[in-house]
Every structure is written in C-alpha cells, then in structure tokens.
Amino acid sequence: MINIAIIGAGRIGHVHARALGARDDVTLTLVCDPFEQNARALAEKYHVKYCLDPDEVFDDATVDAVVIGSPTQFHVDHILKAVNSGKRVMCEKPIALDLESAKRCIDELGDRADHVMMGFNRRFDPTFSALKDRLDDGEIGDLQQLTVVSRDPAAPPASYIAGSGGIFKDMTIHDFDMVRNFLGDIAEVNAVGTNVSPEIAEQGDFDQVIVTLKSRDGKLATIINSRTCAFGYDQRIEAFGADGMLSADNLTATAVRKATSTQTEAKTAVMDFFLERYEDAYRIELDAFLDSITIGGAVCPSVRDGYQALVLAEAAARSAKEHRAVTV
Numbered sequence: 001m002i003n004i005a006i007i008g009a010g011r012i013g014h015v016h017a018r019a020l021g022a023r024d025d026v027t028l029t030l031v032c033d034p035f036e037q038n039a040r041a042l043a044e045k046y047h048v049k050y051c052l053d054p055d056e057v058f059d060d061a062t063v064d065a066v067v068i069g070s071p072t073q074f075h076v077d078h079i080l081k082a083v084n085s086g087k088r089v090m091c092e093k094p095i096a097l098d099l100e101s102a103k104r105c106i107d108e109l110g111d112r113a114d115h116v117m118m119g120f121n122r123r124f125d126p127t128f129s130a131l132k133d134r135l136d137d138g139e140i141g142d143l144q145q146l147t148v149v150s151r152d153p154a155a156p157p158a159s160y161i162a163g164s165g166g167i168f169k170d171m172t173i174h175d176f177d178m179v180r181n182f183l184g185d186i187a188e189v190n191a192v193g194t195n196v197s198p199e200i201a202e203q204g205d206f207d208q209v210i211v212t213l214k215s216r217d218g219k220l221a222t223i224i225n226s227r228t229c230a231f232g233y234d235q236r237i238e239a240f241g242a243d244g245m246l247s248a249d250n251l252t253a254t255a256v257r258k259a260t261s262t263q264t265e266a267k268t269a270v271m272d273f274f275l276e277r278y279e280d281a282y283r284i285e286l287d288a289f290l291d292s293i294t295i296g297g298a299v300c301p302s303v304r305d306g307y308q309a310l311v312l313a314e315a316a317a318r319s320a321k322e323h324r325a326v327t328v
C-alpha cells in the first residue's frame with residue numbers, strides 16, 4: 001500500500017484526491033494546508049488526518065509519496081524537502097515562478113530529477129494521446145504544423161493571478177509542454193498579448209495571447225490562449241502533416257446532436273472546465289506516477305520537462321514585451 005499526502009488543499013488538491021480513489025493500492029493518509037478551513041474541508045471529505053505545516057508531511061515516515069498542489073511559489077521548496085526526506089513526488093505545474101529557482105531545484109535533485117513527476121496532465125488526455133499515437137504511427141506523414149487552442153471559461157480571481165507568474169507561466173505552460181511533446185526542442189518563440197479584462201491589465205498581465213514557435217528541425221506551432229471564452233472550456237488540437245491532418249475537437253457530455261429549422265449538428269455545451277474535461281487525464285497521470293513507484297523507472301514528464309516549459313514561458317514573456325522573436 002502506498003501512503004500519499006497532498007500538500008495544498010485547493011482546487012487541484014481536490015482533483016488529485018478524487019483521482020486517488022480509483023486505485024486500491026493507494027491510500028490518502030494526510031492533507032496539508034496552512035489555511036485550516038481548506039485542510040479540514042479536504043481531509044473530512046476523505047476521512048483522513050490533516051496538518052497545517054508542510055514539515056509535518058516531510059517528517060512523517062509513514063508517508064511514501066507527496067502530491068504537491070500548493071501555490072507555485074512554494075513548489076521548489078516543497079519538492080526539495082519531500083525528495084530529501086525520501087518521498088516520491090508529483091508536483092503541479094509550473095515548476096517555479098522563475099528559471100533560477102527551477103534550475104536550483106534540478107541541480108540539487110541531480111539524478112533524482114528523473115523521478116519527480118510534473119503535473120502536465122494534458123499529455124495523458126485519452127483524446128490527445130490517441131491523436132499523438134496516430135501521428136507517431138505515420139497516419140498523416142511528417143508533422144509540419146501544430147495548432148493548440150486553450151481558452152478558459154472564466155478568469156481566476158485577482159488573488160490567484162497575482163501569484164500565478166503571469167499567463168505564459170501559469171496557463172500557456174501546459175501548451176508549451178504539449179508543443180514540446182509533439183515537436184521536440186524549440187529554437188524560436190514569438191509571442192503577442194493583449195487584454196479584454198481591465199482588471200488583469202491592471203495587474204500587468206495579459207489575458208489573451210498568441211504564441212508561435214519553431215522547432216529545431218523547422219516545424220511550426222501556434223498556441224492560442226484566452227482567459228475567458230463565452231462557450232466554455234475550449235480545448236482543441238490540430239496536427240497538419242505532409243499526407244493529411246489529425247484534429248481533436250472539444251468534448252461534450254454526450255455525442256447527441258440536434259437538428260431543427262434553425263440549427264443543424266447542434267451539440268450540448270462543451271465540458272465545463274479542467275476538472276470535468278481532464279478528469280480521465282488526471283487519473284491516468286496519477287496512475288503513471290504511482291506505477292513509477294510500484295514498478296520503478298523514470299517518470300515522464302519530469303521536472304526537467306517542467307524546466308524546459310518554463311524556458312519557453314520566459315522566452316514568450318520577453319518576446320511579447322520586446323516585440324521581437326526570441327531565440328531559445
């Protein structure tokens with residue numbers, strides 16, 4: 001039995017706690033959050049203990065593995081303390097708010113970095129991974145262009161934006177990881193950003209961005225992000241290849257369509273947000289992490305992938321600020 005602790009009992013802490021329930025060789029034993037009402041709410045839901053100080057998790061010899069869902073500014077500290085106390089770790093994205101901290105983390109971990117998993121859940125989404133498998137099988141020949149669309153239904157609260165590191169590190173980071181997963185190493189980044197939300201503009205962040213990337217072997221990618229979307233959580237991918245195209249549209253709760261005198265092919269609304277749209281992905285992601293503990297071997301994506309995605313996020317932020325292409 002693998003004993004798990006969750007650090008950070010917020011939105012993503014709840015998602016991971018729910019996903020843990022799918023395995024019978026795993027027990028959630030401890031929840032940690034300095035805000036007692038958050039710690040208690042998650043702990044009571046799953047009938048487990050809670051604590052307010054992360055050091056209690058690291059000092060607890062009965063905890064085998066830690067899922068880190070604390071705010072990004074604490075990730076490096078929590079990763080290092082957990083690994084140094086002998087625990088296996090899965091940490092939410094992004095690895096850190098700045099490259100220096102991320103590099104310190106990777107350097108201090110050394111070989112152990114290959115065993116610390118990064119929470120890039122979209123790699124595990126069954127629809128996106130089926131698309132990637134078919135691309136890898138050569139169904140559309142060589143990939144030439146990738147388009148990733150990711151729009152949130154509504155922006156997070158101002159307090160979350162303030163500690164998020166900005167849209168490129170907080171939101172686009174998922175898409176940078178997807179592009180790296182499809183295209184390999186990136187050579188060049190071009191980004192533009194704008195605002196439809198005055199509140200986000202006041203915080204010095206963008207709420208709409210478009211990023212174009214060129215891989216080392218000349219393939220192109222476009223990422224389109226918005227913090228708001230009138231029709232819900234817009235998550236699509238299109239891979240354009242020499243012999244055709246593979247695309248993955250938004251998912252709806254059922255496949256039922258309606259035709260009337262005013263509409264044809266009408267589906268129900270797209271899945272609400274990350275909790276619903278990526279429920280399977282979070283479960284499969286956690287499975288991969290837990291399998292790395294029971295079966296052994298390196299994890300993928302690891303914190304090294306987290307570092308590389310952050311390199312692209314910083315390049316995009318510089319590109320948008322300086323209005324120029326940035327070579328990576």
Ligand SMILES: NC(=O)c1ccc[n+]([C@@H]2O[C@H](COP(=O)([O-])OP(=O)(O)OC[C@H]3O[C@@H](n4cnc5c(N)ncnc54)[C@H](O)[C@@H]3O)[C@@H](O)[C@H]2O)c1
Nearest residue numbers: 008009010011012033034035038069070071072092093094
């Ligand atoms: N992979 C995904 O799809 C996904 C989705 C959402 C958030 N995230 C990431 O998860 C992290 C948390 O985001 P969230 O949306 O759950 O935020 P949240 O604000 O809902 O939750 C964060 C929780 O951490 C707690 N916390 C604050 N300081 C802490 C500390 N020092 N130690 C431990 N816990 C602390 C807060 O009380 C809160 O309960 C962020 O890094 C975010 O980027 C990932």
